[in-house]
Amino acid sequence: MQEKSPETAELRYGEKSLELPVLKGTAGDTALDIRSLRKLTGMVAFDPGFANTASCASRICYIDGEKGQLFYRGYPVEYLAENHEFVEVAYLLVHGQLPDPDERARFSELLNRHSLIHEDMQHFFRNYPEGAHPMAILSAMVVSLSTFYPELEASEDEEIDITVTRLLSKLRTIAAFSYKKSVGEAFVYPSYKLKYCENLLNMMFSSSVVDYQLDPVVVRTLDRVLTLHADHGQNCSTTTVRMVGSAGANLYASVAAGICALWGNLHGGANQSVIEMLERIAADGGNVERAIEAAKSGDRARRLMGFGHRVYKTYDPRARVAKKLYHDLARHLNIDDPLHEIALRLEEKALSDPYFTERGLYPNIDFYTGLIFRAMGIPREMFTVMFALGRLPGWIAHWLEQHADPEKRIARPRQLYLGPEPRPSQSSFSS
DSSP states (O other): OOEEEEEEEEEEETTEEEEEEEEEOTTSOEEEOOTTHHHHHSOOOOOGGGTTOOOOOOSSEEEETTTTEEEETTEEHHHHHHHSOHHHHHHHHHHSSOOOHHHHHHHHHHHHHTOSOOGGGHHHHHHSOTTOOHHHHHHHHHHHGGGTSOOOOOOSHHHHHHHHHHHHHHHHHHHHHHHHHHHTOOOOOOOTTSOHHHHHHHHHHOOSSOOOOOOHHHHHHHHHHHHHTSOOSSOHHHHHHHHHHHTTOOHHHHHHHHHHHHTSTTTTTHHHHHHHHHHHHHHTTSOHHHHHHHHTTOOGGGSOTTBOOSSOSSOOHHHHHHHHHHHHHHHHHTOOOHHHHHHHHHHHHHHTOHHHHTTTOOBOHHHHHHHHHHHHTOOGGGHHHHHHHHHHHHHHHHHHHHHHOTTOOOOOOOOOOOSOOOOOOOOTTOO
């Protein structure tokens, strides 16, 4: 339950007034409790995009956009990315605490045990058209899991771990198979000898003619990027997962809906848009200055992709980590890519231009992750799939939190109707 503050806020409307309780969060944030607003006044709150509406109370993730801070279960995201593997962060989000060595070993063993998908599901893959987008395949295959595997019913940790690791592991396999299908190559099965990110890269890039060599730096970079994506509060896709889940939909259906929401270029597809923007600049002769000036015109079609964030008013804390990851990876791989040079010059120009810094338009995580994935050889159609793999633990944690909430309610926003007034009509059912 949210803690009620002794303070209240007074809402006045004409001669009417209403006292609204003030709720306090553990990090000092406050909220007006308007649950009785419509009942007592007949009015609803109008908030397009829910930018000023807390749709739930959660213990999973906290963001301070003014200070540029992000915490998972109380831990700064920078600390987790530096000191813990993605699998441990997934455990933290689901269980509320980091695993001890025994819990870590058991969780990893379950991930390996549940990495294969049912053989019959391969028929689905083979019947998708050549070149099908991996995100379309990913969402369809996830909802199909509910026909092969039982839904989560028990609340015991063992049952939760099995369900969680089944989805975490199988989504990784589905992602790799989706990529193989999109390029017309044979599937590569997961290996019990490899860790989470090693398995993903091996399934994607190994083949009958290519013996993919795992690079520890690439593996570690991917692991950290997944951690940076693991949760981000009530973003579009997480809110979608909770909204679908509020109707009583199972975990697979809710996550499939989240994947579809993530696909949008204003959400998970933004890292792909960054690469496309850099390609346009390259086609324009690499004229970074012209792109900078065009972005200042106020035309949204010419804005810099990967700069600024709806939540953060200063530097995105994930971007600080991703920036270092990208620069370290580029040096390690000795990147020879014209987009690399354009990205570096664009970053330098924007960070030294008051127009961008005064407006908080710093490079965000999407700017760097698009470059990281490109440097790894991951095609742009797979960028959002990689994002989905990272965000999956957060989606699962939010679904579980909502599922266990004794006060949960089905999501049912109101609307401000602006259509025609009731019109005269004659019904054949009139007496």
